[in-house]
Amino acid sequence: MSKSNYLEDFAVGQKIVHAIPRTISEGDASLYIALTGDRRPLFCSETFASHLGYKEIPINDMLVFHIAFGRTVQDISLNAIANLGYADVRFTSSVFLGDTLRSESTVIGIKENSNKKNGIVYVYSSVYNQHNEQVLSWQRWVMLPKKNNEALVPTTHIPEIKDHVDPKNISIPSYLNARNFDIASTGSDKLWGDYLVGQTIDHSHGLTVDETAHTMATHLYQNNARLHFDEHLMEKTAFKKRLVYGGHIISLCHAINFQGMENALNIVAINSGVHSNPTFAGDTIYAKTVVLEKHKVEGRSDLGLLRLRLIGIKNLEPSSLHSIMQEDAPKIYHKNVVLDIDYTVTIPRGN
Template sequence: MAKTNAGRFFEDYKIGDVIEHAVPRTVSGGERAMYHALYPMRHALYSSDQFARDCGLPESPLDDLAAFHVVFGKTVPDVSLNAIANLGYAEGRWLQPVYEGDTLRSVSEVIGLKQNSNGKSGVVYVRTQGLNQLDDVVLEYVRWVMVRKNDLDAPAPETVVPELKTVIPASDLVIPEGLNFGAYDFTLAGEPHRWGDYEVGEVIDHVDGVTIEEAEHMLATRLWQNTAKVHFDATFRPDGQRLIYGGHIISMARALSFNGLANAQMIVGLNGGAHANPCFSGLTVKAWSEVLDKAETSAPGVGAIRLRLVATCGGEAFKLKGEDGKYLPEVLLDLDYWALMPL
């Protein structure tokens, strides 16, 4: 009897399947230190316990995207071990902060299936929840991934494509308990720009760039216990290259966005996202953002800002798609998210 796990293929998924993912992970200050070593991350709320306390939190939480990576990584052996590509995200919400000592685990439900016309692969939609040691849901999101078929003769399942919200209403965003930006220190945060200084339609060039290194990507992918073969095995792709984990690009772009959005502190909603083109070692990533919307919240001094974050590896600034409506080849990431910012 085989004791190894070859991973699930497209024909192995059924609508309604609930998958309890291994292995729970207790996070520590080590995750935060490593995260800040991998990315030029400088948001004050995630760097200083005292700054976080002055904003009404008990201590500095784990970076939102670091928590996302921990939860995401646990799903890989069951969802995307045999993936061709991770395609997109929707309906993501951070429901409460993750602190040092919390133990995270992941649970996913299959909510959609669609076989591709070539009969060799299909798209799997899952809704994933990350839970802590108290069984509280700390974050949730939907993602869809293209997965190979193993048995090409397996019949195509009934096509089910879930209806997903294109935007999370601001009223559905969850503000962490106690968060208060009434005494926010803009000097310590690094920039003077507050919620009222940004206008819908404004675009921001984040100026800086980072060249993607193979070693850092390997370290990051292992840190999140992401086992997808395309990230590790150079023989798994016809071009002989290891695909850079999409979350690595998300975090890199978010870190670069500090220059111009230092006060967009907490990510609380993920409206949508697409890994527009693959990224490989040696490419230099730059980023720009567009302000899509703004909303007030019930928390003292806290506003919500909806941002489009775009990561590129060249090309003309602020250009996203060509005349054919398709992403330009230099666009790596198109991410639509809500963040919290002082009024």
């Protein structure tokens, strides 16, 4: 497949084996903490991880996602106008230092927009380690321009997008054991039973997006989409400047929501996600979390599942945001909402 693809270069059913496999190093894990401030002890304490049954510290789920996603950018979204959303993201196996990840994708849908100048490509991507074990998969859709406005685009096909991952299809490591969970290491005694469906948690800590840090983070993932790096290119667009990679915003919001969600362990699924408004260097990111559902895990008494809605907000403290959508346009996001992601985590149930 040629590089730097445009809308007309894709066809439904097309399979793409992405180049540049990536071995994850200790440096990658440390740099991720430096760029996001993530404080979850599962990903920085060998003692904590071993008490839970891990042979070693696993790699942060979001770092795995971003590195795997970065494999796909050259073929799928190098010329993207915007990465629009994710769905049915499944974390199927833990990743550890020294694992080598490779990605493959299949085009599952195409829709040309009415202006005939751009459109949306839908893909299903799978990620494998060096043992050919699947560790991650997802659906996503991206808006791409045409290179030639006269080019014909195949008949529209919009794939079925699931609104959530069925808890029965969620993978939890068999060795994970939370019966003697160490709350002293997380600094919180709030477990599965302490959260209520419908509960909202406003996370008060904000993080200002630094020009250097967001650039370095996106380099870490080897995501070379031009809208994140090419200032000269972006000056010619409506934005007039570079966009912060949406995945970096997910990581910042996830780091922020440690305060209030300290005992959440693995991300086992991302049910859906929308980058609702752009973020630029200089914006300050806040977050709020809504508990959507609680599930027990069949055959296990030590762990439960929480389905959470994580809302990313720029330049507005979360307690001041009274509606995620615009009051006069309920189908359009509030201008300060930059992220709306629905995901599922494991959390100890306690005694």
